[in-house]
Amino acid sequence: MSVDFNIADRLQEVAEQRGGHWALADGDHPEADRLSFEDLDEDATQLARGLLHEGFEPGDRVLVFIKPSLDFFALVWALFRMGAVPIFIDPAMGTKPVLRAIREADPQRVVAIEAVLWVAKFYPSVFSGVKTWIRPQSVGLLGRSLPELRKLGAKSNARVRHPAGREGLAAVLFTSGSTGFPKGVLYSHGIFDGQRAALGASLGIQPGEVDFSAFPLFSCFSLILGASVVVPNMDTTKPGAVDPTPVLESIDRFGVTYAFGSPAFWRRLVASRRRNALQGLSRVLMAGAPAPPDLLKELLRSISPRADVFTPYGATESLPVSMPSARRYVQGFLTRTLEGEGTWVGRPVEGVELKIIPITDEPLDEIEEELPPNEVGEIIVRSAVTTPGYFMRPVADAAAKIHAGDGPTWHRMGDLGYLDEAGHLWFCGRKSHRVVTRAETVFPVQVEALVNQHPRVFRSALVGVGERGRERPVLVIECRSGERPRGRQDRRRLAGELETASGRPDLAAVLFRASLPVDARHNAKIRRELIKEWAEGHVR
Amino acid sequence: MTQAVLVGTTAAQPWRRLYPFEGRWVQVPAGRMHVVDEGPRDAPVMVLVHGNPTWSFYWRNVISALRHRYRVIAPDHLGCGLSDRPAHFSFRLAEHVDNLARVLDALEIDSYSLGVHDWGGAIGAGCALRAPERVDRLAVFNTAAFRSRRIPSSIALCRWPLFGPLAIQGFNAFARVALLRCICRRERVTPELSSGYLDPYDGWQAREALLRFVQDIPMRPEHPSWSTLTAIDEGLVALSGKPMLIMWGGQDFCFDRSFYEEWRRRFPQAEAHWLADCGHYVLEDAHEHIVPNLERLMERTS
Numbered sequence: 001m002s003v004d005f006n007i008a009d010r011l012q013e014v015a016e017q018r019g020g021h022w023a024l025a026d027g028d029h030p031e032a033d034r035l036s037f038e039d040l041d042e043d044a045t046q047l048a049r050g051l052l053h054e055g056f057e058p059g060d061r062v063l064v065f066i067k068p069s070l071d072f073f074a075l076v077w078a079l080f081r082m083g084a085v086p087i088f089i090d091p092a093m094g095t096k097p098v099l100r101a102i103r104e105a106d107p108q109r110v111v112a113i114e115a116v117l118w119v120a121k122f123y124p125s126v127f128s129g130v131k132t133w134i135r136p137q138s139v140g141l142l143g144r145s146l147p148e149l150r151k152l153g154a155k156s157n158a159r160v161r162h163p164a165g166r167e168g169l170a171a172v173l174f175t176s177g178s179t180g181f182p183k184g185v186l187y188s189h190g191i192f193d194g195q196r197a198a199l200g201a202s203l204g205i206q207p208g209e210v211d212f213s214a215f216p217l218f219s220c221f222s223l224i225l226g227a228s229v230v231v232p233n234m235d236t237t238k239p240g241a242v243d244p245t246p247v248l249e250s251i252d253r254f255g256v257t258y259a260f261g262s263p264a265f266w267r268r269l270v271a272s273r274r275r276n277a278l279q280g281l282s283r284v285l286m287a288g289a290p291a292p293p294d295l296l297k298e299l300l301r302s303i304s305p306r307a308d309v310f311t312p313y314g315a316t317e318s319l320p321v322s323m324p325s326a327r328r329y330v331q332g333f334l335t336r337t338l339e340g341e342g343t344w345v346g347r348p349v350e351g352v353e354l355k356i357i358p359i360t361d362e363p364l365d366e367i368e369e370e371l372p373p374n375e376v377g378e379i380i381v382r383s384a385v386t387t388p389g390y391f392m393r394p395v396a397d398a399a400a401k402i403h404a405g406d407g408p409t410w411h412r413m414g415d416l417g418y419l420d421e422a423g424h425l426w427f428c429g430r431k432s433h434r435v436v437t438r439a440e441t442v443f444p445v446q447v448e449a450l451v452n453q454h455p456r457v458f459r460s461a462l463v464g465v466g467e468r469g470r471e472r473p474v475l476v477i478e479c480r481s482g483e484r485p486r487g488r489q490d491r492r493r494l495a496g497e498l499e500t501a502s503g504r505p506d507l508a509a510v511l512f513r514a515s516l517p518v519d520a521r522h523n524a525k526i527r528r529e530l531i532k533e534w535a536e537g538h539v540r
Numbered sequence: 541m542t543q544a545v546l547v548g549t550t551a552a553q554p555w556r557r558l559y560p561f562e563g564r565w566v567q568v569p570a571g572r573m574h575v576v577d578e579g580p581r582d583a584p585v586m587v588l589v590h591g592n593p594t595w596s597f598y599w600r601n602v603i604s605a606l607r608h609r610y611r612v613i614a615p616d617h618l619g620c621g622l623s624d625r626p627a628h629f630s631f632r633l634a635e636h637v638d639n640l641a642r643v644l645d646a647l648e649i650d651s652y653s654l655g656v657h658d659w660g661g662a663i664g665a666g667c668a669l670r671a672p673e674r675v676d677r678l679a680v681f682n683t684a685a686f687r688s689r690r691i692p693s694s695i696a697l698c699r700w701p702l703f704g705p706l707a708i709q710g711f712n713a714f715a716r717v718a719l720l721r722c723i724c725r726r727e728r729v730t731p732e733l734s735s736g737y738l739d740p741y742d743g744w745q746a747r748e749a750l751l752r753f754v755q756d757i758p759m760r761p762e763h764p765s766w767s768t769l770t771a772i773d774e775g776l777v778a779l780s781g782k783p784m785l786i787m788w789g790g791q792d793f794c795f796d797r798s799f800y801e802e803w804r805r806r807f808p809q810a811e812a813h814w815l816a817d818c819g820h821y822v823l824e825d826a827h828e829h830i831v832p833n834l835e836r837l838m839e840r841t842s
Contacts, residue, residue: 394826
């Protein structure tokens with residue numbers, strides 16, 4: 001029997017406890033009134049009434065494309081409360097993947113900035129299932145606006161809470177996989193509640209804290225943990241281009257206690273002259289791309305000695321898996337990473353079951369074997385935050401999920417790693433990036449960690465050329481600026497040094513590129529599949 | 541007396557384990573049709589109409605799941621699956637429609653829900669339109685029941701006079717290539733499964749229907765089946781308003797997104813699932829997703 005539940009109940013609980021305390025402040029308008037928990041909860045209900053009046057129904061898929069704002073949070077909670085299913089698509093994926101994701105999500109309703117509504121006119125087939133268009137502002141031509149919906153909602157006192165149940169679908173989050181095909185991850189009301197509990201417990205977030213996050217959805221959890229949220233005064237789709245000054249001003253002005261951003265975001269902030277505003281933080285959160293050790297060190301120097309940096313390990317499909325502390329990493333485990341043992345990600349957080357299984361690209365019906373400590377294999381997890389599957393992608397489900405015996409579904413992270421004797425997880429790269437030679441399986445991050453220590457190397461990628469099972473490893477190097485090889489002799493010498501550093505006598509080549517292609521969103525994830533393709537053409 | 545070339549019953553038949561149905565025979569003018577008829581006699585009926593180059597084997601997971609509560613009927617078109625390979629038969633759309641109607645009459649089916657796949661869409665819809673009021677619900681999988689100018693070059697090639705017969709009838713290329721291209725979950729293409737799709741079409745004579753189906757796709761008004769398809773196309777509106785489920789494998793190189801959109805345009809109230817990473821044989825890739833949705837469809841009344 002499924003127990004009645006709706007994740008928006010948590011907002012109501014917080015509103016009952018924290019009442020008039022401020023829940024939301026607008027970073028762009030620091031002087032404006034802040035919204036209290038009571039008011040936010042009431043606004044969500046009123047907006048939900050307006051949505052119902054406008055024909056929204058429980059179960060409707062609602063594409064949400066509005067900037068982080070007071071409206072954004074009120075709308076998300078209104079949708080949860082009335083049982084509609086918001087669709088979140090990362091706009092930084094680029095136009096084509098975004099359109100692909102929308103087509104796949106097949107929304108019945110759209111709440112989007114008016115620019116999106118106009119773009120939709122050019123792609124009628126992508127939006128063919130849409131029945132209602134809503135824009136956030138009163139000014140505009142297409143559809144109704146959120147202020148209008150609020151007015152409509154105010155006239156009604158209809159019950160809006162939908163008894164969704166813990167298994168009930170709450171949202172679909174589209175992320176671009178390493179293949180570039182966006183996939184919708186299914187989130188239930190219960191999984192969101194599991195994330196609330198897991199983030200609260202692993203980070204020790206207390207009511208009364210203040211959150212600044214470059215990932216707006218994360219802030220929804222802050223609210224139901226009783227923390228206040230500063231609506232970020234930045235373009236959250238371009239974290240690498242953020243102007244650090246206003247952000248640091250917000251952190252200072254609102255008394256932010258924890259802040260969340262990608263490595264690119266934090267790199268901008270620590271480079272600012274005003275970075276002493278970071279002294280007020282007790283926790284820094286970093287995710288979205290691998291955290292470079294030099295950035296972690298720099299951040300640790302910029303925050304208070306009692307504060308720490310956390311780099312949650314997980315994926316949209318299951319988050320968080322672990323919550324490694326950068327202080328512990330930098331002060332100890334980093335040495336082993338630099339020796340090529342993989343990236344330390346710590347012990348799984350409370351409630352996460354984790355296993356290492358033999359590597360395979362085949363779908364699995366059961367877990368046949370578990371690997372002993374220190375043996376690299378596939379990382380699989382299950383917990384209260386493990387999502388059940390993808391939106392309308394049965395083949396992807398088969399590849400990523402294991403329905404073994406009783407209990408919840410296992411998720412295959414698509415990552416490789418091992419557990420050491422102390423139960424710490426060490427990450428050894430993506431499964432799809434492994435290089436399989438005649439003799440063995442090579443894990444690129446382990447080799448790259450060695451190579452990246454060379455003073456002339458900015459970043460590197462180890463890829464395999466040739467047929468799977470008979471691949472030859474090739475090292476592709478992006479040098480630090482001004483350190484590119486000058487002339488044939490220099491190139492040969494540097495290549496020789498790097499080959500020695502890599503510890504791999506079987507390298508087919510060391511190649512140099514002006515820059516390595518990285519993901520658009522974070523400017524940090526190296527696109528090895530592109531480099532592999534390029535290397536195939538450069539190695540005989 | 542028709543020349544009955546019953547195939548697939550003498551060999552080892554590894555596919556039998558996947559297809560544990562007795563089947564029965566219905567005599568139509570040109571030969572005997574093999575029909576799976578499972579489930580309680582008095583239960584609501586679901587009729588499943590296959591396309592080309594498949595047979596009732598394609599529906600086996602649906603039959604197994606639904607037969608406990610519903611009477612499930614899945615015929616093999618004449619020349620296909622376990623049905624006769626008639627020597628004198630036109631293999632035209634209109635004839636297949638006639639035969640399907642005869643099967644339903646012979647089994648005394650009054651009202652039924654209809655599931656169609658591939659070329660079964662036109663045949664099933666053709667039959668349904670003779671008495672639309674007898675159709676309760678519709679389930680549509682990667683198919684069409686309307687005219688289209690779109691035809692993939694690989695299929696157009698098979699319509700060539702010499703190449704077609706040689707490729708399809710000589711080498712069973714159509715069924716073999718379909719098996720390669722229509723199922724995305726490669727690990728599911730076991731020898732057992734392959735035998736299910738290939739064994740009934742073992743031999744030149746056994747494969748005549750596969751070629752004739754491809755040749756019967758009407759692309760121009762002069763084609764003998766053009767008017768049949770036109771009538772179905774124009775009559776399709778008579779089926780609107782019925783509970784309907786559209787389930788589509790998104791990796792279909794033939795019945796692509798434009799066909800899916802056309803179904804949705806004609807039946808805007810239908811529940812539609814675009815299964816992005818599944819192939820033309822969408823039931824092979826996603827029966828675990830589809831069966832529960834079919835069960836829900838069968839519970840809907842209007």
